[in-house]
Amino acid sequence: MMPLRSLVPKLVVASALVYATFLSESVAAADVSVEASVDRQKVPVGEVFALTVTVRGATNVSPPVFPSVDGIRLLSSRVASRITTGTGGFQAEVNHIYELQAVKVGKVEIPPLAFRAGRTSHPTQRISVEIVEAVSPSPSATASSPPGPPDKRLFLRAFAEVTDAYVGQQVPVTIQLCWAGIRISSPRLHPIQTEGFRRVSLRDAVQTSRTIDGSRYDVVEITEVYFPLIPGRLKIGPFRITCDLLVPRQSTRRWPPSIDEFFDSDIGTFFGNFSRTPIDVTADEILLNVRPLPEEGKPPSFSGAVGNFSVVADVRPTDITPGDGVTVTMTVHGEGDLETATASLVKGSDSLRAFPPDISFHVLQNTDRLHTQKIFKQLVVVQSADVRDIPPVEFSYFNPASSEYVTVSKGPFPVNVTGADTSFLSATQSPVSKSDVSILSRGLFGIKTDVSAITLPQTGFGLSPIVLAAVLGVPLIIVSTSWIVSRKVERLRLDNAYARSLRARKGALAELNLGGDAAADTCSKVARALCGFVADKLDLPIGSVTTDSVGNVLLRSGVRGDLVDDVLEVLHECDRGRFSGRSAEPKLTGDLPNKARALIRELDKSIRKK
Amino acid sequence: MRALATAILLMLLAARPVQGRLPPAEAITLFAEANEAYLSAEKLSEERNAAAAASKYDTARDAYEHLAADGFGRACVYYNLGNTYAKLGRWGHSIWSYRRALRLAPRDADTIANLAYVRDKSLDAIPRRESAFIRSLLFWHFGLSPRETQIVAFFAYYLACVALCLCFFFRLHLLKKLTYLLIVLLIAFVSSAAVKFVDHKRPGEAVIVAESVDVLSGPSDSTEARFRLHSGAEVKLEQTGDGWLKIYVDKERRGWVPSSACRVI
Numbered sequence: 001m002m003p004l005r006s007l008v009p010k011l012v013v014a015s016a017l018v019y020a021t022f023l024s025e026s027v028a029a030a031d032v033s034v035e036a037s038v039d040r041q042k043v044p045v046g047e048v049f050a051l052t053v054t055v056r057g058a059t060n061v062s063p064p065v066f067p068s069v070d071g072i073r074l075l076s077s078r079v080a081s082r083i084t085t086g087t088g089g090f091q092a093e094v095n096h097i098y099e100l101q102a103v104k105v106g107k108v109e110i111p112p113l114a115f116r117a118g119r120t121s122h123p124t125q126r127i128s129v130e131i132v133e134a135v136s137p138s139p140s141a142t143a144s145s146p147p148g149p150p151d152k153r154l155f156l157r158a159f160a161e162v163t164d165a166y167v168g169q170q171v172p173v174t175i176q177l178c179w180a181g182i183r184i185s186s187p188r189l190h191p192i193q194t195e196g197f198r199r200v201s202l203r204d205a206v207q208t209s210r211t212i213d214g215s216r217y218d219v220v221e222i223t224e225v226y227f228p229l230i231p232g233r234l235k236i237g238p239f240r241i242t243c244d245l246l247v248p249r250q251s252t253r254r255w256p257p258s259i260d261e262f263f264d265s266d267i268g269t270f271f272g273n274f275s276r277t278p279i280d281v282t283a284d285e286i287l288l289n290v291r292p293l294p295e296e297g298k299p300p301s302f303s304g305a306v307g308n309f310s311v312v313a314d315v316r317p318t319d320i321t322p323g324d325g326v327t328v329t330m331t332v333h334g335e336g337d338l339e340t341a342t343a344s345l346v347k348g349s350d351s352l353r354a355f356p357p358d359i360s361f362h363v364l365q366n367t368d369r370l371h372t373q374k375i376f377k378q379l380v381v382v383q384s385a386d387v388r389d390i391p392p393v394e395f396s397y398f399n400p401a402s403s404e405y406v407t408v409s410k411g412p413f414p415v416n417v418t419g420a421d422t423s424f425l426s427a428t429q430s431p432v433s434k435s436d437v438s439i440l441s442r443g444l445f446g447i448k449t450d451v452s453a454i455t456l457p458q459t460g461f462g463l464s465p466i467v468l469a470a471v472l473g474v475p476l477i478i479v480s481t482s483w484i485v486s487r488k489v490e491r492l493r494l495d496n497a498y499a500r501s502l503r504a505r506k507g508a509l510a511e512l513n514l515g516g517d518a519a520a521d522t523c524s525k526v527a528r529a530l531c532g533f534v535a536d537k538l539d540l541p542i543g544s545v546t547t548d549s550v551g552n553v554l555l556r557s558g559v560r561g562d563l564v565d566d567v568l569e570v571l572h573e574c575d576r577g578r579f580s581g582r583s584a585e586p587k588l589t590g591d592l593p594n595k596a597r598a599l600i601r602e603l604d605k606s607i608r609k610k
Numbered sequence: 611m612r613a614l615a616t617a618i619l620l621m622l623l624a625a626r627p628v629q630g631r632l633p634p635a636e637a638i639t640l641f642a643e644a645n646e647a648y649l650s651a652e653k654l655s656e657e658r659n660a661a662a663a664a665s666k667y668d669t670a671r672d673a674y675e676h677l678a679a680d681g682f683g684r685a686c687v688y689y690n691l692g693n694t695y696a697k698l699g700r701w702g703h704s705i706w707s708y709r710r711a712l713r714l715a716p717r718d719a720d721t722i723a724n725l726a727y728v729r730d731k732s733l734d735a736i737p738r739r740e741s742a743f744i745r746s747l748l749f750w751h752f753g754l755s756p757r758e759t760q761i762v763a764f765f766a767y768y769l770a771c772v773a774l775c776l777c778f779f780f781r782l783h784l785l786k787k788l789t790y791l792l793i794v795l796l797i798a799f800v801s802s803a804a805v806k807f808v809d810h811k812r813p814g815e816a817v818i819v820a821e822s823v824d825v826l827s828g829p830s831d832s833t834e835a836r837f838r839l840h841s842g843a844e845v846k847l848e849q850t851g852d853g854w855l856k857i858y859v860d861k862e863r864r865g866w867v868p869s870s871a872c873r874v875i
Contacts, residue, residue: 444727445720447693448686449645451638454677456684457757475771486778 032057032117036110036124043102043131047211048075051098051110053124058117063096071108071131075099075209099208102131154179156283158239160226164289168306169400170336171226171288172202172368177241177281178210178217183274187220187243193285196234198227200337200370225370227337231292237285246274293398299407301344305397307336313410315390320417325381330393330410333364333373343376343395351384352391382417389414497539504536505604512593512600523577526596530571533600537607547571559606567603570595632680641687644673648694655697663697670694678710685715685755692721696728702819702841704728706873709817709844713810713875714755732842734818736859751802759806763799770796816855816872818843823872825865829854836865847874 036053043049055061066074076099096115102108107130112123158175165171177187187205205222212219226236293306313330320326330343339361348354357378364371380390392411399406463471492499511529527547535545538557545553550571554564573592632640651666674691677683692707708725715721745752754762770792777789824835829851839845839859848864849856855872858864 444693444696444724447645447648447690448720449642450686451641453684453686454637454641454682455634472767475768479771479774482775482778489779 032061032120032122034115034122034124036113036127038110038127038129041129043129045102045105045131045133046216048099048101048209049129051100051127053096053098053113053115055094055096055115055117055122056092058092058094060117061094061122062116064113064115066098066113067111069108069110071102071104071106072110072129073101073103075101076206078203078206101209102129105131105133107131153181154184154245154279154281156239156241156281158237158283158286160236160286160288163287164291165228166291166306166398166400166403167228167231167293168304168337168398169228170307170370171228171236173224173226173236173286174368175222175224175239175241175283176210177220177243178212180215180217183246184243184279185246185276187241189222190240190242192237192239194226194236196228196230196232196290197236198229198337200225200227202368202370223368226288228288228290231290234288234290235285236288237283239283239285241281242278243281244276245279247277294403294405297405299396299405301394301407302396302398302405303340303342305332305336305338305341305395306400307334307338307397308399308401309334309336309338309395309397309408311395311408311410313393313413315411315413315415318413318415320382320415322382322385322387322417325379326390326415328376328378328380328390328393328413330376330378330395331373332376332395333371335369335371336397337370338372338374341374341395341397343374343393345376345378345393346380346391351382351387353381353383355379355381382415385417387415387417500536500539504533505600507536508533508600509597512596522592523574526592527571527574527578530567530596530599533603537603547575554603557607559603563599563602563606566595567599570599632677632682637677637680637682640673640677641682644670644677645690647673648690648697651697667694667697671698683710683714685711685718685721688714689718689721689724692724692728696724700819700841701728701731702817702843703873705732705842705844706817706819706875709815709875714757716755717753729842733840734843736843736845748802750798751805754802756803756806756810759799759803763796763803766792766796766799813874814847815875816845816847816857817875818845818867818872820871823867825857825863825867827865829856829866833866837863839867845872 033056034053035056036051039050039052053063063077063079066077078097080095080097107128110127110129112126114121114123116122154177156175156177158173161172161174162169175189189205192199202223202225205220207218207220210217210219228234309332311330311332313328315326315328317324317326328346330345332338332341332343345357346352346354355378357376359377360375362373362375364373376393389412392409392413394407394409396405396407398404492502508529511525511532531545531547531550532542534540534550534553535542538545538553540553547568551564551568554567555561570592577592647666647670651663651670654660654663654666671691671694674687674694677687678691688707688711692704692711695701695704695707705725705728708721708728711718711721712725750759750762770789773785773789773792777785818839818841820841822838822840825837825839826833827836843859845857845859847855848858850869851866853869854866855869855874856864856866857872
């Protein structure tokens, strides 16, 4: 259980936060204004007019659903935002543009549209529009009867706002794909030849409806901005769009369709019952006469900005002590490209330490022109109490409308510096700009006096060739021996016959060395040792070598006859010793193991030679 | 096995015992005396006693040359000799000494700096043919002295032998890879040692030590002079003749000079 004493402060903090949130919202809502206007009050039937609702002071505004109004039809809507400057600083402005088509003669009243900013609703005023009879053929007639020959039903046109421009000036180009009385889909713009230009697409293609040469057309409109990079006679284009012409198909299909029919056509055309025919539409290139920027009157601070710009600058804070930094903020915005533009900012001095500026660049999406903004933020450290103001900053640009350079200067900015002069502190504490260490004079480094270096061998270990050969030879001998041993171990592991043959003599002699038994046992041991030896040596099963068969086995393996006879004699002696009374003769039985040992050695040599 | 045999052969060829006509103790004494003479010459030079300083420098130079000729041509001896020649204003001899020192101690910063200093003094602008890429690629060859190369090769040989022995009995994949790596290392260092040995035995470069010398079209004073080189010019050797050396600067500039006019590095 949480004690009440600890709960109270938390509740107070939470309440304060909730109150602050509501207060801020209400303050924000109080600054929001909404204003609606139409581009003309009197509109002929069939023509398109624009209703613009401008919302100032808020950017996250929810637009309402456009109401159904008798006499007009909503074709499209779009949103454009921009930042404007005024006496109070920056202000956000959002334009909601509705393209409306007049469809019926009479006076039409557009009801208030309620825009919501946070929890507050901001309605527009009522707007009245008078729709009059059209002088040209009515849109319904146009729609029912296609305008003129087939090439007039689908065409592409492209036009630039200007035909003469300066290098760096923005040239808005509109590309319109127009069609009437036919159906098309999936228009695709091919790459445009733009050599000598930088190209910026302003927004996605917009579909609308326009009256062209008295006929009503559906139009897909693409707006782009081109910046000439070099002077001369340059061209943009030609332009080419590929789209699918939708032709109604004679319905011969049965329902339900067969599997083949279903998969032979794509889903859209199957259900829409249209066939698609790709068609190319082209428009001629746009020729542009590009002039270089004049050299006359070019200010030193000009860095290539061409257009029409506004500049705002300020310094914060203004009450400081020596050693404090102030931030000089300069904002440049307007029509034109500021991406590469720079401004002339505060330069460092004994009393001011100026740091490189932090620069941010934004493209403000709106209307049919490129609006950009660049913000320069520079930290300036005041190092002396004598400083009274921060020097002015300036920005220069070329205005193509007036064909002249404009330099906008802001400042100086007064600051109030109080307290002791600490320039000596900042001089020791602030980072010093580094430079290469320059060589003042060149000379020789001194001699080396370490006498022990003399006794070190010049090469290797200083060994004589014989010793070195020995030192190098030992590892080689070890490697060779290791190799031989490893081979033998491997063979013993894998070759059973080899292993038995190798161990035969050792095993047989071990068997004979077992002493202390009776004479009959001695005879058995001798016979077993001899037969076992022969079996192991020749890799034969133990049971297949007996007293009767051993002679033939040895003769087959190439052992000489007299040795075989000796073996047989010893084995017969063993048999006699085991199964007759003579086994009791200790002299005989004591001699048999020695004879067997000698025979085993002889046999070992004889069989190994084979 | 073939690589091992080659390695052993090359190591045997490269191995040289400490030798010299001077006993080591005497060599140390001579080196110390030479250093003393050099330092006292510097002091005399500071006192603006040029004649006495030059005499002391000559004493030091003779001692260093004696050491180098008697089998004590260590990097420090050549370095000090280079300094002495530089103080005497004999840039060719100085460059030759520093080049010798660098061969034995290729990473010595003092030698590199002093060599750059004396090269600036030479009159002929001869482009260096040292490729930075090759130097980086074969860093172990250019960065290690012959002695260091031999020591590394020796240890690589021992380690490779141990790894081989273990490989015979333990069939471990990692061990096998390690053995291959050591054998590659061994081949690299043995090759480097062999190249250095061949370079030492068959020098390919020389420095002009005469104040100036006419490079002739043939090994005879009666032949035509093709161009002139000055003290400190570093050239390649193409051929050696009886008292004559055929040198090469570039495709256009090659010819014969008396062998007394240059010192072979």
